[in-house]
Amino acid sequence: xxxxxAYLEQSPSDxxxxxxxxxxxxxxxxxxxxxxxxxxxxxxxxxxxxxxAIAAARRALPSWRALSFDERRAYLERWREACVRHAGxxxxxxxxEVGKVKWEAELEAKIVAEKVSITLEERVLARVxxxxxxxxxxxxxxxxxxxxxxxxxxxxxxxxxxxxxxHIVPALLVGNTVVFKPSEKGASVGQLLAEIAHEVGFPAGVxxxxxGGGAIASRLATHPEVDGVLFxxxxxxxxxxxxxxxxxxxxxIALEMxxxxxxxxSANADLxxxxxxxxxxxxxxxxxxxxxxxxxxxxxxxIDRFVPMFMKLASTLMIAAADDGVPAFMGPLVTGEARDxxxxxxxxxxxxxxxxxxxSPLDREGFFLAPGAVELDRFRVEDxxxxxxxxxxxxxxxxxxxxxxxxxxxxxxxLAASIFTQDESEWRAFREGSRAGCVNWNTGTAxxxxxxxxxxxxxxxxxxPAGAFAVDACAxxxxxxxxxxxxxxxxxxxxxxxxx
Numbered sequence: 001x002x003x004x005x006a007y008l009e010q011s012p013s014d015x016x017x018x019x020x021x022x023x024x025x026x027x028x029x030x031x032x033x034x035x036x037x038x039x040x041x042x043x044x045x046x047x048x049x050x051x052x053a054i055a056a057a058r059r060a061l062p063s064w065r066a067l068s069f070d071e072r073r074a075y076l077e078r079w080r081e082a083c084v085r086h087a088g089x090x091x092x093x094x095x096x097e098v099g100k101v102k103w104e105a106e107l108e109a110k111i112v113a114e115k116v117s118i119t120l121e122e123r124v125l126a127r128v129x130x131x132x133x134x135x136x137x138x139x140x141x142x143x144x145x146x147x148x149x150x151x152x153x154x155x156x157x158x159x160x161x162x163x164x165x166x167h168i169v170p171a172l173l174v175g176n177t178v179v180f181k182p183s184e185k186g187a188s189v190g191q192l193l194a195e196i197a198h199e200v201g202f203p204a205g206v207x208x209x210x211x212g213g214g215a216i217a218s219r220l221a222t223h224p225e226v227d228g229v230l231f232x233x234x235x236x237x238x239x240x241x242x243x244x245x246x247x248x249x250x251x252x253i254a255l256e257m258x259x260x261x262x263x264x265x266s267a268n269a270d271l272x273x274x275x276x277x278x279x280x281x282x283x284x285x286x287x288x289x290x291x292x293x294x295x296x297x298x299x300x301x302x303i304d305r306f307v308p309m310f311m312k313l314a315s316t317l318m319i320a321a322a323d324d325g326v327p328a329f330m331g332p333l334v335t336g337e338a339r340d341x342x343x344x345x346x347x348x349x350x351x352x353x354x355x356x357x358x359x360s361p362l363d364r365e366g367f368f369l370a371p372g373a374v375e376l377d378r379f380r381v382e383d384x385x386x387x388x389x390x391x392x393x394x395x396x397x398x399x400x401x402x403x404x405x406x407x408x409x410x411x412x413x414x415l416a417a418s419i420f421t422q423d424e425s426e427w428r429a430f431r432e433g434s435r436a437g438c439v440n441w442n443t444g445t446a447x448x449x450x451x452x453x454x455x456x457x458x459x460x461x462x463x464x465p466a467g468a469f470a471v472d473a474c475a476x477x478x479x480x481x482x483x484x485x486x487x488x489x490x491x492x493x494x495x496x497x498x499x500x
Contacts, residue, residue: 005040005096005188007089008195012043012187014211015194017056018204021049028184028211033099033332034321034366040097041188045212047219050179053208054225057150057177060205065147065175073120076173078200080116086196087113090161093189095322098157099332099367102322104285108162111450115162118450119169124468128174128475138485145475147175148252149227152220154241156232157334158288160186161193163466166450167230167254170471172207176228179208181220183233185334187211218244228252230473232466234387235413235459242462254464254473256455258387259415260294261445262379262408264398264430265306266421267299273442274420275309278393281418281444283317283371286330287342287391290460291416291438291446294388295379297404300397307375307395311357314371319362332367333390339367342390349374349394352383359392379407387413401426405433414457416445437465 013020025044032038064072083090090109094100100108118124128145135141151171155164164180171178182190194209210216217237221229222244228251231241238255245251263281265274281293298306320328333339339361346359359372371391376383379396398404408417408430416438419430427441437456438448448454448467455465464473489495 005093007092007096008188008191010191010195012041012211013191013194014046014049014053015191015198015207015209016049016053017208018198018202020194020198021046023211028187028213030097030185030187032096033334034323034368036336036366041191043187043211045210045216047212047216050210050212050216050219051223053179053210054150054220054223056205057179057208058225060203061149061177064177064203064206067175072173072175075200075202076116076120076169079169079197080113082196082200083109083113083116086192089192090189093192094161095331097186097188098160098334100285100322101320101328101331103327105322108159112161112165115165115169115450118468119173119471121451124471127469128471135481138483140482140484142480142482144478144480145174146478147171147475149176150225151176151178151228151230151474152226153178153180154217154221154229154231154233155180155182155186155190157183157185158285158290160189163232164190165193166466166470167232167474168207171230171474174471174475176474177206179210179220179226181210181212181217184211184213221245222248226251228254228473230254232256234258252473252476253462254466255462256466257290257460258389258413259290259292259445259456259460260384260387260411260413261291261416261418261436262295262297262411263293263418263420263445264401264404264408265296265298265302266401266404266419266423266426267301268423268426269302269420270422270442271302271306271309275306275313277418277420277442277444278310279313279317281446282393283314283330283391284446286333286369287371288334288338288389289446291448293393293418293445295408295411296393296395297379297398297407298395299404300399303397307356310395311373314357314373317371319368319370321366330371330391333369334367336367338390339369342369342372342388342392345385345388346372346374346392348385349376352376353394356395359390379410381410381412384411401429405430409433409435412458413460415460416440416448416456418443418445437461
């Protein structure tokens with residue numbers, strides 16, 4: 001039996017060298033998180049397809065790299081137009097396979113096309129535009145940028161179209177060829193991107209899609225013919241990728257991983273605004289964003305006012321499936337295992353804190369979970385466990401701004417942080433003191449702009465941010481010196497021996 005969602009034109013397939021390669025079997029099965037009895041996509045990965053995709057990308061590289069920038073740009077503009085045409089299919093795929101509510105799935109589908117426009121903005125292209133300088137008497141220095149070559153893109157499930165597309169577009173634009181492995185939880189979305197690419201008509205081998213789990217991801221991340229790996233996912237997997245590439249320092253590794261993101265509510269904050277934004281940022285995408293607010297610090301002078309507002313708002317969030325026909329804020333988690341992991345984390349934290357709001361499964365089919373919250377005495381690095389990737393937040397009090405910055409930094413991650421205050425001096429001190437790649441003022445940690453860099457420190461990334469800076473990881477600088485002056489014989493060199 002083969003399962004193929006209605007929004008797909010092909011049966012479950014890989015896309016290698018411009019051809020769809022059918023996959024049979026049940027090695028990977030994705031289900032509708034809101035209705036798990038409904039299979040969305042099913043197929044067994046084929047390791048040889050990964051090898052063939054890399055070989056195809058290698059063959060296609062010289063001619064793709066040799067195209068002018070404007071010729072590659074034209075392909076990407078057609079990709080943008082096709083993604084606009086198929087935005088409805090993309091939104092349906094995102095909702096059906098990973099459980100996003102309708103408005104959020106439509107937003108993700110929309111920004112897939114917008115990524116092309118942002119990448120083509122002059123301020124982004126200027127990062128890899130090259131330059132020429134005078135480099136001494138009669139000498140010209142030139143800096144040009146070259147593509148790495150064959151790039152592996154390993155995508156996540158929480159933004160199964162937007163986040164891999166954020167690497168694919170700049171990688172192709174500057175002349176790389178791509179082998180994309182979708183998350184095994186977002187297989188049909190990955191295949192749909194292949195179907196759209198096929199319609200665009202990229203030359204064979206330029207863009208390939210290979211389904212698979214850990215074994216195929218490992219092969220794509222370590223294959224000797226791969227020149228770069230662009231990864232979005234968890235810290236444990238990112239660490240394995242780094243370890244596997246210790247002997248290949250010339251292979252570009254760009255990692256965007258998780259977060260334990262703090263928000264600080266100052267005594268000078270607009271508490272209503274802070275409560276609304278913290279609830280939004282904590283529970284957006286059912287807590288399945290790497291930028292979701294995981295920890296909230298509240299000045300002890302206002303904690304008794306803020307917490308009831310936060311709890312009231314969180315407890316009234318509407319939870320439903322995308323096709324329930326209601327204006328829901330949250331949908332289900334992606335799998336039962338993901339839901340169980342949140343419940344285990346809640347039990348562990350409740351044992352050493354005070355449970356304010358219980359995250360409990362809804363009485364209906366699907367992996368739905370009401371939002372939860374716990375109050376702890378204090379945030380300490382030594383108490384930090386694994387990232388909680390779901391609708392659960394921890395709250396602690398802070399004595400003052402300095403104490404809040406200390407606790408906000410009490411994490412091995414460093415992706416995002418927010419402060420809520422009407423005092424600009426507090427904002428500046430928080431920004432300077434925070435060890436995070438994204439630091440916000442009076443807005444939540446979740447909701448990054450693609451027009452800005454996106455990445456973090458510590459276990460959140462390796463200083464190769466995505467977003468508007470993704471193009472930086474897709475090309476490397478080459479320095480050239482040209483000497484047109486009369487030859488100068490160095491002191492101590494006796495050239496008479498060679499005549500002339």
